[in-house]
Structure formats: C-alpha cells, structure tokens
Amino acid sequence: MTAEAVYDMTPATPAELDAAVAQLATGIATWAEMELPARAELLRATQKTIAAEAGAWAGAASAAKGVPSGSYEGEEWMSGPAATAPMFAEYATSLEKLAAGKSPIDGLKLSTTATGQTKVRVLPEDLKDNLLFNGFVAEVWLKPGISAEQAKASAGLGAKAEHQNGGVGLVLGAGNISAIAPLDAAYELVAFNRASVIKLNPTFQHLKPVYDRALAPLIEADLVRVVNGGAEVGGYLTNHPDIVHVHITGSARTHDAIVWGVGKDAEKNRKAGTPQLAKEMTSELGGVSPIIVVPGSWAKSDLVYQAEHVVTQRLHNAGHNCIGGQALLISADWDQKDAFLDAIRTVLREITPRAPWYPNGQASIERAKATYGDAAEQVGSCTLVTLGEDSPTELYDGEYFAAVLGITELPGLGADFLANAVAFSNDRLDGTLGASMIVHPRDIKKMGARFDELVAALRYGAVGINVWSGIAFLLGGATWGAFPGHTLEQVGSGIGVVHNTHLIADSEKTVVRGPFHPFPVSYLKGEFTMAPTMPWFVTAKTAAKSGKALAAYGGKRSWGNLLKIFPPALRG
Known part of the structure; x- marks a missing residue:
C-alpha cells in the first residue's frame, strides 16, 4: 500500500476541516469579485484536468466497486x-453568454407543452x-405560468448577481456514482457562488487523490476541498458554524437524521417543527x-x-442506483406480456453476472426474498418479484438500492393502460426522481394529444420516453432532481436540482425522448434488426471502449474525438 493510499484513507481531523473551511471562505470571496470570463476560464481549465485524469478516475472507481474487467468498466x-x-465546459459557455449580455438559453428552442x-x-x-444523440431530444419543462420571456430573463441564477458571496457549503457525496459529488460542487459554485467541502462517502475514499488532481484548478483557487471520513466528519462539518448550506445525495433516512435527529429527539423535533439543523439544505x-411498458404489437427483435x-x-x-428501475408496470391485457417477460429472463440469464458491492446491497436482496417468499425469483444477478x-x-414504499425488480400488472390497453400506470406511479410509488416508459411510435400516434x-x-x-430516465443525469443541460414540492418534513426524493448547465430557473422536470429503434437498423428476414446496442446498456460488449472515447470527447469536443466514438459504439 502506498503512502498516498494510507493518507487518503485517513479521516480529516477537526483542525484540518477548520483550515479547509477558512481557506474556502477566502477563495469564494475572490470568486465573488471575479469577472465572468475569468470564471469561465477556470472552469475550462478544470475540464482539461478532468480529461487528463479520466483513466485514473475510471480505474479508481472500478477498483472501489470491484467491477469485473471488460465491458462493465464502461459504466465507470x-x-x-x-x-x-x-458540464464544466457547458457552465463556462453559459457564463460567457452572460458576460456578452445574453441569456444562457439564447439560441435554444423554446415552445409550449400540451x-x-x-x-x-x-x-x-x-x-x-x-x-452523437441521433433520435434523442431533451427538454426542460418549466413550472406552470412561466413564460418564454420570463425564462430568458431569469436564466443565469446566481451567476447574474454581481459580487455575490454565497459562503461555504458542504456537499455530502454519494457513494455509488463517481460524477455526483464533483458535479454537485460545480453547481453550487456556478449557480449559487458557493465554495464546497466535498465529504466523500467511505465507499469512494480511495478516489480522493484522483479528485484532487482532476479538480486541481478549483482546489488551487480555494473553491473546493475534498475530504475523507465517516459520520463523525460529516457531523462536524454539518454543524460547523461557518458552513452555511448542506447538499446531500443519499437516502431520505440519512437526510432526516441530519435535519431532525434520531430516536426520540427526531420525533420531538418533528412535532415541534424545529429541525436540529438550522441551515438551508x-x-x-x-x-x-x-x-412503464405500454402494450403494442412488437416484432421479436423489439421484445x-x-x-x-x-x-x-x-x-x-449492479442495481445500486437511486434512479434504477424498481417497479415494472405492464399490461395484464397485453397478448405479448409473457413473451416480453420471458425475454427479460433470457437477458438476465445471459449477461455476465455481477454480485452486489454496495454496503447492505445483499441484505436488501435477502429482505425482498423474505418479504415476498415464493413470489421472488432469482434470475441471474436479479431478483424478480411478481406482485x-x-x-x-414494501417494494413500492422505498427503494432497495439493489438488483430487485418488481413486476406489477395493470389493466387496459393504449391510453387506458398508460393512464392507469401514470396514476399508479404518482400515487403508489415512493419518490419522484425519475420515471421511464417504453412505447412504440405508432401507439404514441394513436393516443394523439392524450399521450402528451x-x-x-x-x-x-426526469421522464424518459423510450430511454431510461437516468440518462438525464448524463445530460448537462437537463435538470436533475425531484419533482418540485417536497419539504424538509416530507422530503420525498429531495429538494432542488443540480447540473442544469444553462442555469434555468423555475424548472419542473426534464423530459428525454429516445428512438424506439436505435439507429441504424437493418431489415433482415422480415424483421428489423437492432444495431447498435446503446453504449450504456449492460449488454453492450464494447462499452469500455465507447466510454473511453466519450470521456475524451467530453474533455475536448472536437470533430476528431467525436468520430472516434462511433467505431466501438456501432459494434455494440
């Protein structure tokens, strides 16, 4: 074990944390007086250092999770x-537009929904x-009553506020996806003029040296610090007098423990309406x-x-995603229902198995099996539950954060089924982070305005139509967060959004539409043959090569780097 690795696993001491907060207070004061072009330059410099560390970053994340060598490495x-x-480059572009007297959404298409x-x-x-995104469209929907003129005028958020000093905040990083904490800190900086201490989840403690190098321009400017530690370090920072804001990606249980306390204290504080954390969160x-799978007449290749x-x-x-699909809603009246479920089982049996790696992941699977008994079926790496x-x-009341997929049959066909599925999703399922639907274009056409x-x-x-809603997480211009309306008392899937590189105010949700058939397609023996497999699919054999090419393109958005993505991606 190297000296760097030993140091990296050592929790930060109170003295080190105090020093970090003090340094960040100085750095954010400088940021507040910095001109927008200079801020943009700093962000573009960070884009370059992230690109330079991409291999080390993906390797460290793979090691932290025990990712099997091969295609699954592409996920990292x-x-x-x-x-x-x-996203750092996209934030820079928005700042440059503001500096030129424009709105960050100038040049984007604005329209109205149904x-x-x-x-x-x-x-x-x-x-x-x-x-690159042939056949995909993503739109940010604003809250009712916000006009196009208001949208243009309000875009920019804190970047429009001259000399605004948002102080020092705490980002409690997630322990499952390595982009989350750096991107949360970036949004805090650009949208709210707030420096951040990133407290890593212990699952990612070995990533600290990589993050330090990748985020070097922001660290050198005293705008970000990355620290290790468990609950004690998190508690010290949460209650630090000079930390003005806390952002967490994690579970509602952890959120409520921070806000309300635990045990009898939590119950007492809730009843009194007096959170123990007197800071914005x-x-x-x-x-x-x-x-949601809308029934239709599908070819075998569609299935x-x-x-x-x-x-x-x-x-x-391995199922450890806050946006992982947990409730498969399918029509009881669909004549291809059994064929589709058989196709799912076949895929589960054929892909490379992968054991749970996140803490308590296996325990969650065992809990599901104990709860549902004979209704739970182990197929490959996934536990299918027929409800x-x-x-x-239980499967509707909270996420397992593991490879458990519940199958629920609802009545109806076409718009009737979709209406039932929408009502079920809204009223019966916990949380509001993301929902996906799979629906053939001709069935969308049949439903007409009712579909919209x-x-x-x-x-x-986030709503995905013929695309996993989790893809919105990867799109900088998309907003990422719960549907608005949650409160500290009933936090649901959370409060606020991140990413949002156009700095759009008053967002309600992001809707991403993808092609039912990926492109290109070929017609063989009377059927469409799908090609390629999407790079993020667990069945994509060239995902590691595609991921590496996408990282290079993210670091430098050149035509040369773009064209290097297609050979591995098209081989699927």
Missing part, C-alpha cells in the same frame, strides 16, 4: 469523467449533438422508479431489445 468511464468534464407550459430544448443543440434522495433496456435500468451499477393485489407493499397530457401528468423530475 461514462458515469464518471465522461459525464463530468463536458398543457401550456414553457419548455426549453436542451438537446440537440448543434450538429455534433445531432450525430438541498438534496437528491432517490425513490422507487417505475418502468429482445426492450428487454435489454429494462434489464439495464435495473442492473446498471399481486394482496402482496406486501399523460406525460405532463407524471410527477417526476
């Missing part, structure tokens, strides 16, 4: 440096996007994400491809 490239680096809400198209933005806390799609939503990162009307509701109305009715912060 894509959900680590490939997601992080480009319910009259203003929406901003954040993908695609240019020709490179059109090539924002959060992203996950929940039970539905996968196979969409089965891979469903399995990916559950088994990406009926009289089944326990039902999409609008989904109360989730």
Whole structure:
C-alpha cells in the first residue's frame, strides 16, 4: 500500500476541516469579485484536468466497486469523467453568454407543452449533438405560468448577481456514482457562488487523490476541498458554524437524521417543527422508479431489445442506483406480456453476472426474498418479484438500492393502460426522481394529444420516453432532481436540482425522448434488426471502449474525438 493510499484513507481531523473551511471562505470571496470570463476560464481549465485524469478516475472507481474487467468498466468511464468534464465546459459557455449580455438559453428552442407550459430544448443543440444523440431530444419543462420571456430573463441564477458571496457549503457525496459529488460542487459554485467541502462517502475514499488532481484548478483557487471520513466528519462539518448550506445525495433516512435527529429527539423535533439543523439544505434522495411498458404489437427483435433496456435500468451499477428501475408496470391485457417477460429472463440469464458491492446491497436482496417468499425469483444477478393485489407493499414504499425488480400488472390497453400506470406511479410509488416508459411510435400516434397530457401528468423530475430516465443525469443541460414540492418534513426524493448547465430557473422536470429503434437498423428476414446496442446498456460488449472515447470527447469536443466514438459504439 502506498503512502498516498494510507493518507487518503485517513479521516480529516477537526483542525484540518477548520483550515479547509477558512481557506474556502477566502477563495469564494475572490470568486465573488471575479469577472465572468475569468470564471469561465477556470472552469475550462478544470475540464482539461478532468480529461487528463479520466483513466485514473475510471480505474479508481472500478477498483472501489470491484467491477469485473471488460465491458462493465464502461459504466465507470461514462458515469464518471465522461459525464463530468463536458458540464464544466457547458457552465463556462453559459457564463460567457452572460458576460456578452445574453441569456444562457439564447439560441435554444423554446415552445409550449400540451398543457401550456414553457419548455426549453436542451438537446440537440448543434450538429455534433445531432450525430452523437441521433433520435434523442431533451427538454426542460418549466413550472406552470412561466413564460418564454420570463425564462430568458431569469436564466443565469446566481451567476447574474454581481459580487455575490454565497459562503461555504458542504456537499455530502454519494457513494455509488463517481460524477455526483464533483458535479454537485460545480453547481453550487456556478449557480449559487458557493465554495464546497466535498465529504466523500467511505465507499469512494480511495478516489480522493484522483479528485484532487482532476479538480486541481478549483482546489488551487480555494473553491473546493475534498475530504475523507465517516459520520463523525460529516457531523462536524454539518454543524460547523461557518458552513452555511448542506447538499446531500443519499437516502431520505440519512437526510432526516441530519435535519431532525434520531430516536426520540427526531420525533420531538418533528412535532415541534424545529429541525436540529438550522441551515438551508438541498438534496437528491432517490425513490422507487417505475418502468412503464405500454402494450403494442412488437416484432421479436423489439421484445429482445426492450428487454435489454429494462434489464439495464435495473442492473446498471449492479442495481445500486437511486434512479434504477424498481417497479415494472405492464399490461395484464397485453397478448405479448409473457413473451416480453420471458425475454427479460433470457437477458438476465445471459449477461455476465455481477454480485452486489454496495454496503447492505445483499441484505436488501435477502429482505425482498423474505418479504415476498415464493413470489421472488432469482434470475441471474436479479431478483424478480411478481406482485399481486394482496402482496406486501414494501417494494413500492422505498427503494432497495439493489438488483430487485418488481413486476406489477395493470389493466387496459393504449391510453387506458398508460393512464392507469401514470396514476399508479404518482400515487403508489415512493419518490419522484425519475420515471421511464417504453412505447412504440405508432401507439404514441394513436393516443394523439392524450399521450402528451399523460406525460405532463407524471410527477417526476426526469421522464424518459423510450430511454431510461437516468440518462438525464448524463445530460448537462437537463435538470436533475425531484419533482418540485417536497419539504424538509416530507422530503420525498429531495429538494432542488443540480447540473442544469444553462442555469434555468423555475424548472419542473426534464423530459428525454429516445428512438424506439436505435439507429441504424437493418431489415433482415422480415424483421428489423437492432444495431447498435446503446453504449450504456449492460449488454453492450464494447462499452469500455465507447466510454473511453466519450470521456475524451467530453474533455475536448472536437470533430476528431467525436468520430472516434462511433467505431466501438456501432459494434455494440
């Protein structure tokens, strides 16, 4: 074990934490007086250092999780440096627009939804996007009543406030996806002019040297500090008198312990309406994400491809995702229901097995098996649970954060089924972070305006149509967070958003639409053959090579780097 590794695992001492907070207070005072172009330059410098450390970053994350060598390593490239680096450049672009007297959403298409809400198209933005994200569209929907003119005027958030000093905040980093904590700190800095202490989750303690190098320009400017430690370090920082704000990505249980305390103290504080944390707190806390499968007439290749799609939503990162699909909602009246479920089982049996690595992951799986007994079926690395009307509701009441997928049948076809599924998702499932649906384009066409109305009715912060809603996490222009309306008392999937590189105010949710058939497709023996497999699918054999290429493109958005993505991606 190297000296660096020994040091890196050592929890920060109170004296070190005090010094870090004091240094950040100085750094954010300098940031407050910094011109926008200079801020943008600092962010672009960080994009470059992230790109330079991409290999070490992906390697350290893979080691922390015990990722099997091969295609699964692609997840760490894509959900680590490939997601992080480009967002720093996108923030820089927004600051440069503001410096030029423009709105950060100038040049983007604004329109209205079927319910009259203003929406901003954040993908695609240019020709490179059109090539890389062929068939994908992402829109940020604003809260009802916000006009296009208001959207343009308010975009920019704290970056529009001259000389604003947001103080020093604490980012309690998640322990499952390595891009989360750096991106949370970036949003705090750009949107709120706030420096951050990033307290790493112990699962990522070995990543500290990589983060220190990747975020070097911000660390040298005294705008970010990365520290290790457990609950004691987190508690010290949370209660530090010079920490003005706390952001957490994690569980509602941890959030409530910080805000209200534990045991009898928590109950007493809740009743009195007196949180023990007298600071502003924002959060992203996950929940039970539905996968709504709208019945249709599908080819065999559709069944196979969409089965891979469903399995990916559950088994990406071995199931340890706050946005992992947990509730599969399927029509009891669909004549291809059994064929589709058989296709899912086939995919689960054929992919490379992967054991749970996150703390208590296996315990969550065992709890599901104990709760559901004979209704729980182990298929490959996933526990499938078939629920009926009289089944326990545990699977709906909170996330397992593990490879458990519940199957619920609802009545109806077409718009009737979708309406039932939307109501079930809104009313029966815990949380509001993300929801996905799979629906054939011809069935969307049949539903007409009713389809758009039902999409609008989904109360989730990210909605994916023929794409996993988790992909919104990877898109800088998308907002990432719960549907608005949660409170400290009923925190649900959290309060506030992150990412949002166009700095859009008053967002309600992001809707991402993808192609039912990925492109290109070929027609063989009377059926469409799908090609390629999406790089983030757990079935993508070239995911590691695609992820590496995407990270290089995120570090430098050149035509050369863009073209290097396609050879491995098209081989699937």
